[in-house]
Amino acid sequence: MKYDLVIFDLDGTLLNTIGDLAASVDYVMRSRNLPEHTDTEYRQMVGGGIRRLVERALPATLASDSEYVDECVMQFRRYYVDNIDRYTTPYDGMCELLADLRRAGVQVAVASNKFQHGTERLVSKFFADIDFLAVEGNREGAPFKPDPAVVERIMERSSVSRERVVMVGDSGIDIRTAAAANIASIGVAWGFRFAEELREAGAQCVVATMEELRHELSI
DSSP states (O other): OOOSEEEEOSBTTTEEOHHHHHHHHHHHHHHTTOOOOOHHHHHTTOSSOHHHHHHHHSOHHHHTOHHHHHHHHHHHHHHHHHTTTSSOEEOTTHHHHHHHHHHTTOEEEEEEEEEHHHHHHHHHHHOTTOOOSEEEEEOTTOOOTTSTHHHHHHHHTSOOOGGGEEEEESSHHHHHHHHHTTOEEEEETTSSSOHHHHHHHTOSEEESSHHHHHHHTTO
């Protein structure tokens, strides 16, 4: 096998979550008589955690008001937690890929900027049969990716050397996280960003299909 540990991003990599994220932000916008956005626009807003998503969705004059943003974030979280899996689905072939990696003895883990409870809830629902080494979302007070802290925590739980670890993600944030942790990276072009962003961030390779990802992982 090419790698002994594969660390996956969640949103836009393992799961297509844009529908529920968009619906939750739109709920906040609509309740405050603010303009809503398209899914395409939301794809450019996600990746930095809930607060950054809300800030990007708000008009600039409101996004600079910290207390107002706090209120919107709390409103978003309440709605999103209750509706977190209405539209979310795994990408085609992902469940099979994860199962095949585990059968081959490869450890798998999740490193997400989504809040911890939401990360755990989605992983447990859609990948209940997969034995993950770790499922790491963002915890209060912890830095967001591209800070490599979350990857370092995962690797501490494994005896795998860095040259046998790879990060798989759909955004430049994931690729920069891998670089900061001094591990390999694979960008997936089916997520919320574009192949050009992944290449510019320094991805060792960019795949467009599940079969291409399987090839890069030697599965």
